[in-house]
Structure formats: C-alpha cells, structure tokens
Amino acid sequence: MKYYAIIVAGGSGNRMQTETPKQFLLLKNLPVLMHTIKAFAQSDTQPKILLVLNKEQQGYWKRLCEEFNFRIPHQVIDGGAERFYSVKNAINSINEESFVAIHDAVRPLVSKKLIDGCFKEAELHGNVIAAVQSSDSVRMFKDDKTSALKRNEIFLVQTPQTFSLKILKEAYRQDYSVSFTDDASVVEAIGEAIHILEGERNNIKITYPVDLELAELLLKR
Structure with missing residues (x-):
C-alpha cells in the first residue's frame, strides 16, 4: 500500500499580527513548516509528502530551503483560493x-505515534481523524440564547485527517460549500461515517502569538 501526506500551507499571518505567513515563522530556529514536514518524514509510514503552497509563496519557500539546508524530499503543489481547492489540487x-x-502546516508538534496511528486506523475503517475531548465546559449560542452542551460529547478536531484515496476522490468531486470546514466535513457530505482517533494535547495549531510561545516551551521539553 502507498501512503501520502498532504501538508496544507495556505494560511496568512493576520491573526499572528505579522506580515509573515505563520507557516514560515521561526520555531526553535527553524520555520514552522519544516518542523511539520520533518514529523512526517520521521514516521514509520514514510508517506510521500505533497506540500500545497500558494504560487506567490513558492519562491520564498525555495529560498528558505536553501538557507536552512532543508533537503527532505517533497513535491510542491499549487494552492487554491480556498482550502478545499488546495486539497483538491493535491x-x-x-x-x-x-x-x-x-495535515495543517501549522501543527508542527504532531508526533510520529499519531501519524502512524492515523494511517493504521484509516486502513481499518477507510477514514480517521485525530480529535481530543473538550476539557472545558461548552455552551452553544443560538437565537440570542445560550445552552450548555455535554462536555463528554464534544471533540475538538485536529489533523492529521486520513482517508483512502478512493473516498477522497469521490468527496472532492462535490461542488465547494462554505459548510466544508475541514476534510472530514467534505467526506461526511457524501454519506461516510467519520471515525475518531484520540489526538494529542501537544498537537497545537499555531494561530496566535501565544501559540508560538507555547510550541517553543513544548519543544524544549
């Protein structure tokens, strides 16, 4: 069986209060994106790595690879206007x-164990997504009212999200919808039941400045 990893790097630096897209920010003296690619390259599954990147950022990425002597093999794929189209291109x-x-490019702390576990579970069930149970109380706001939800029924979705290629090909033949917030929602729309594998608290997404600080601390550990 063949394995692939699609690393989606289409984000901007807006919420990071920086002009540099967050996947290129330095984390322990290495761009975030390089940490992410290294994680997949060091897994037992050894997937072929496809990096989805906006055309305007590809030259910058090439210069970063030269500057940091980054030699892990990967294929660069043109990104689209929405994440849906970026993944579809790959x-x-x-x-x-x-x-x-x-996998999100800005989840650089994903472990080898989680990557390999997702591939194994996907082979068993056809698909699997990493997710963690909410540790906070959760409320829903609707029609100007709030209501408590059962915390043990709430899962916070992460990546990797892993699927058979056959399922993905069928799912991404659909027209784009704003309701597609991740790959699991695209696949679910064709009637597939989504399976969950317990994710990792350390598998954080770099979105805000504090996330980068936390990632630095976790890497030091």
Missing part, C-alpha cells in the same frame, strides 16, 4: 491506490 496529483493523511 488529491488530483495522486493516481495510485493509497491512503492519504491531510
């Missing part, structure tokens, strides 16, 4: 029977 470049893990 999926369309794969033509052999395989399992595909889709």
Whole structure:
C-alpha cells in the first residue's frame, strides 16, 4: 500500500499580527513548516509528502530551503483560493491506490505515534481523524440564547485527517460549500461515517502569538 501526506500551507499571518505567513515563522530556529514536514518524514509510514503552497509563496519557500539546508524530499503543489481547492489540487496529483493523511502546516508538534496511528486506523475503517475531548465546559449560542452542551460529547478536531484515496476522490468531486470546514466535513457530505482517533494535547495549531510561545516551551521539553 502507498501512503501520502498532504501538508496544507495556505494560511496568512493576520491573526499572528505579522506580515509573515505563520507557516514560515521561526520555531526553535527553524520555520514552522519544516518542523511539520520533518514529523512526517520521521514516521514509520514514510508517506510521500505533497506540500500545497500558494504560487506567490513558492519562491520564498525555495529560498528558505536553501538557507536552512532543508533537503527532505517533497513535491510542491499549487494552492487554491480556498482550502478545499488546495486539497483538491493535491488529491488530483495522486493516481495510485493509497491512503492519504491531510495535515495543517501549522501543527508542527504532531508526533510520529499519531501519524502512524492515523494511517493504521484509516486502513481499518477507510477514514480517521485525530480529535481530543473538550476539557472545558461548552455552551452553544443560538437565537440570542445560550445552552450548555455535554462536555463528554464534544471533540475538538485536529489533523492529521486520513482517508483512502478512493473516498477522497469521490468527496472532492462535490461542488465547494462554505459548510466544508475541514476534510472530514467534505467526506461526511457524501454519506461516510467519520471515525475518531484520540489526538494529542501537544498537537497545537499555531494561530496566535501565544501559540508560538507555547510550541517553543513544548519543544524544549
């Protein structure tokens, strides 16, 4: 069986209060994105790595690879206007029977154990997503009212989200919808039940400045 990892790096630096897209910010003297690619390259599954990047950022990425002597093999795929189209471009470049893990470029602390576990579970069930149970109380706001939800029924979704290529090809033939917030929601829309594998608290997404500080601390540990 063949394995692929699609690393989606389409984010901007807006919420980081910086002009530099967050996937290129330095984390322990290495761009965030390089940590993410290294995680997949060091897994037992050894997937072929597809990096989805906006055309305007590809030259900058190439210069970063030269500056940091980054030699991990990966194929760069053109990003789209929405994450949906970015992932679709990558999926369309794969033509052999395989399992595909889709991962946020700005989740650089994903472990080898979680990556390999997701591939194994996807082989068993056809798909699996990493998610953690909410440790906070959760309320829903609707029609100007709030109501408590059962915390043990709430899961916070992470990546990798891993699927058979066959399922992904079918799912991404759909027209884009604003309700597609992640790959699992795209796949669910064709009637597939989504399976969950326990994620990791350390598998944080770099979105705000405090996230970068936390990632630095976790790496030191």
